[in-house]
Amino acid sequence: xxxxxxxxxxxxxxxxxxxxxxxxxxxxxxxxxxxxxxxxxxxxxxxxxxxxxxxxxxxxxxxxxxxxxxxxxxxxxxxxxxxxxxxxxxxxxxxxxxxxxxxxxxxxxxxxxxxxxxxxxxxxxxxxxxxxxxxxxxxxxxxx
Amino acid sequence: xxxxxxxxxxxxxxxxxxxxxxxxxxxxxxxxxxxxxxxxxxxxxxxxxxxxxxxxxxxxxxxxxxxxxxxxxxxxxxxxxxxxxxxxxxxxxxxxxxxxxxxxxxxxxxxxxxxxxxxxxxxxxxxxxxxxxxxxxxxxxxxx
DNA sequence: GGTGAAATATGTAATTG
DNA sequence: CAATTACATATTTCACC
Numbered sequence: 001x002x003x004x005x006x007x008x009x010x011x012x013x014x015x016x017x018x019x020x021x022x023x024x025x026x027x028x029x030x031x032x033x034x035x036x037x038x039x040x041x042x043x044x045x046x047x048x049x050x051x052x053x054x055x056x057x058x059x060x061x062x063x064x065x066x067x068x069x070x071x072x073x074x075x076x077x078x079x080x081x082x083x084x085x086x087x088x089x090x091x092x093x094x095x096x097x098x099x100x101x102x103x104x105x106x107x108x109x110x111x112x113x114x115x116x117x118x119x120x121x122x123x124x125x126x127x128x129x130x131x132x133x134x135x136x137x138x139x140x141x142x143x144x
Numbered sequence: 145x146x147x148x149x150x151x152x153x154x155x156x157x158x159x160x161x162x163x164x165x166x167x168x169x170x171x172x173x174x175x176x177x178x179x180x181x182x183x184x185x186x187x188x189x190x191x192x193x194x195x196x197x198x199x200x201x202x203x204x205x206x207x208x209x210x211x212x213x214x215x216x217x218x219x220x221x222x223x224x225x226x227x228x229x230x231x232x233x234x235x236x237x238x239x240x241x242x243x244x245x246x247x248x249x250x251x252x253x254x255x256x257x258x259x260x261x262x263x264x265x266x267x268x269x270x271x272x273x274x275x276x277x278x279x280x281x282x283x284x285x286x287x288x
Numbered sequence: 289g290g291t292g293a294a295a296t297a298t299g300t301a302a303t304t305g
Numbered sequence: 306c307a308a309t310t311a312c313a314t315a316t317t318t319c320a321c322c
Contacts, residue, residue, distance in 0.1 A: 001204075009203070012196035016160040021316055031317075033289050048197040052156035054285045058190045059153070060145075061285060066210075066239060066246055068273075084280045092280035095210060095273035102210055102273065108288040129212075129239035129246065136228045136236035141198045141205065144252040165297050175298075177308050 001046070004029065006143050008037055009046070013140035016050040053138060061106040063113055064090075064131040068099035071124030077101050080123070088116050099127065145190070148173065150287050152181055153190070157284035160194040197282060205250040207257055208234075208275040212243035215268035221245050224267070232260050243271065 007027050011018055020038070024031040041047045056064055069077050077083050078094055078101055091104035103120075107113045120126045151171050155162055164182070168175040185191045200208055213221050221227050222238055222245055235248035247264075251257045264270045 009196065009198060013198060014193075014195075016194035016196045019316060020318095030290055032291090032319085035317075036289085044202065045199050046202045048199045048281075049158075050160035050194065050196050051158075051282065051284075052153065052160045052194050053192040054153060054157060054287075055189050055192045056285065058188065059285055059287045061288070066237065078279060084283075087283075087286045089280060090283050090285070091278075093210065093273075093278050094276040096276060097271075097273040099273070101279075106285065127241075129237075129241045129243070132238040132240060134235075134237055135222060135245075136233060137192075138195065139228075139231075139234050140195075141200065141203055141234070141250065142231045143198075143203045144205070163297060164299095174309055176300085176310090179298075180307080 001143065005037060005041060005046075008034065009041065009143065010140060012038070012047065012050070056106050060108050063108070063110060064104070064106045064134070065113065066129045066131065067103045067105055067117070067120060068095075068127045068129075069101050069103070069120055069124045070098055070127070071100045075123055077103070077120070077123045083123070086116075086119075088112070100124070145287065149181060149185060149190075152178065153185065153287065154284060156182070156191065156194070200250050204252050207252070207254060208248070208250045208278070209257065210273045210275065211247045211249055211261070211264060212239075212271045212273075213245050213247070213264055213268045214242055214271070215244045219267055221247070221264070221267045227267070230260075230263075232256070244268070 004027055008023060011023055011026055020031045020035045024034045027034065071077055083089060084092055088105045088107050089103050090106055093102045094100065095102055105116060107116060117126055148171060152167060155167055155170055164175045164179045168178045171178065215221055227233060228236055232249045232251050233247050234250055237246045238244065239246055249260060251260060261270055261272065
């Protein structure tokens, strides 16, 4: 990973739909050279995918929350692969501290959130922080 | 937003670099029709951008954490726009509950994390949950 | 990593249902 | 009025230097 790779990473994080041609202009390299470097970053797993970022409110999911779950030993959220497939679960982290995991969830309405908390309650003690606003929904990673 | 828009959203969330041509094949529509629908989703703000997803560990940022900050009234993280520009801060949420905000942060090494916590300490009482693993780093949004 | 030619994809305008 | 077709332009992908 040299400086050129880092520039390509920055460009593709800012706009994943840039053409190899446009990228080649921005980093002053030929298009095939850029395409090969990007393919290498993908093959090495540095680039994990390319995703359209959807505005949750405009997509009909105005209610978001961070939910910590303090699981009951064996019956843990992290031990049930089904939880990761629930459509409400946008992110799931295993963490240190009182809780064993934190989930970022999004739902269309409160009734659905209540139902989700009930479901999570089967795995452990959920503790909810409703998200009031998201000053930084996402930020490009700058490799050191 | 009809069923076709939702299918396009799903495809572009799974792979933001799909060509209009390929998208048109997948949803059985002509390429110009697809391009116009995608442009409308962008103009309406439903699609907020397209981002390459970078593997933090492979990009040299193996240490990640969720940090809650219980701010000191006036000197709040949310009132200082500079915090949102710190490269360590990947996500920032304003939340209900004891803390006023939660930050997802990533750093190359512990020394840097210690320094970050010190900086955050200037705004309020930070409470850290180190991230042990990320079973779900990201998940496509399914509009209701 | 660069160059050039063939295959593919994109954007625009006219046209249809 | 949104989708399709047709065509000009731009991009991607090879083979080769």
